[in-house]
Amino acid sequence: MIVTITPNPSLDRTYELGTLTPGEVNRAAHDRLDPGGKGVNVSRALTAAGHRTTAVLPLGGLSGQLLADLLRSQGIDVAAVAISGDTRINVSIAEDSGSLTKINAVGPELSAAESAALLALVREDHLGHGVDWLACCGSLPRGLAPEWYAELVAQVHSGGARIALDTSGPALLAALSARPDVVKPNREELAEAVGRPVATVGDAVDAAGELRKRGAQQVLASLGADGMLLIAEEGNWYGSAPVAAVRSDVGAGDASLAGFLGAGGSGPEALAAALAHGAAAVQLPGSVMPAPADLDPAAVVVTADIPLERPLSG
Template structure:
């Protein structure tokens, strides 16, 4: 079983529109309401592919109750810790050319008492898990050092910990000895304080995170694919998508596929890339199932050209 932790979950409403025009009345061609949050998405992707998972998250207000209802409807094994604040709602606007505009609420304040309750729920459930996956932004009121303490307690308990977050929390997870970090390009650049313009830059930045204490780094790079840096070396891969619909949750699907395939080496990277590409091909924040996966488009480069420039960021 893989246990996920989402400290700032959300309701995600995704709408497909013809074009985004500021100040105009825009009619949506379709709309989807999905459970949201990186750890939530990892659990949803795992369960969609028959991999046991349990999700821990704080939940508050009518939005939190609706989030719990949606997750239960999808069959997610859930530990919801009550909080006083209201679970946030996010909006995604997707255009036909693949352009995605996101509007994310910051989320409710998580008090020290509420975070302690979440922590105890995680530590109690972690004993039955082969991985604990802590994902997403920190809610207001929770500091990077406090998150690092949670990571350190899990590592000290012998848990294999994977973390997908940003800012000070990412460095705190590395210094706590997380077995796996999964930053995207922007998060990795922020962590090391320098732009990433080539595959070599990505590898250098990932190596710094490993120097800080992380076991392995899986960097998701959007259309440039992903880079895995671990004790065995460097593997680069990509899986092109002919008709992208939404990038929301693609990195979460990548991480889920990587973990499901054993979380080590080229084969796990290839599976993660297939899951991530499948998520990009689906609307909103839907997670791919077995019928959505197309593995023959994945290309791996065990000896990558590290001077290859990355695509410009939009």
């Protein structure tokens, strides 16, 4: 059983078109509306793979109601805290070239009472009831202090579950001392966390090692098209999964985390599952999460022989 918590969820509207021309009327060839937010996407990917999951999230307004309805229509259990603000709506514009333009709304501000209710919902209703992992994902909304995730990590550990954390900036740094079981930064978030550029695979290994020294038990680092790293006490591994063409990378990192947790959440086999899920996700439209039939495990390569000198693209 894997519970996800998304403090700042969204409805994600994606438009697909040939080429975006700023300042002109652009007509989409296709559009879709998906439930969004990093933890929400993790729950969607887990459900697609046949795992049990519950999505915990604050919801407000008609957009919040629609988000809950979309999740339940996909077979996902929803545990919601009602808030006074409206759940945000994000927009993505995907061009045929693979270019993706995203407009993310700020989202509602949570009151102290709403923040406390969200923590209580996890603590009282979901810990100690056969929960293996709690995945805490995404940015914190206005009203929640950077230490909010750190408090949640401490509560989860006291309840016996393991915690995966996918966030960035001050919230990530504040939570490290609470020793989350795995953190999942991307390249840019790694560089921000250690305060220096990450230009090679070796740089990423060093940065991930620093996060471990600060408290993270494992670091699952996404390097985009250059693959992924898993840095842990048991060993270090690097993997890649070539993709012929990227359709949309929205939610690809979330699909990777779902694959990792669904495969046990440690070791090279879990890293391989993360890579397979991420590679499948970028070949799907919008933030569609991959099903088992979309995966190509044979395309994944995982090794303990890490190419430290390899430069990262971009």
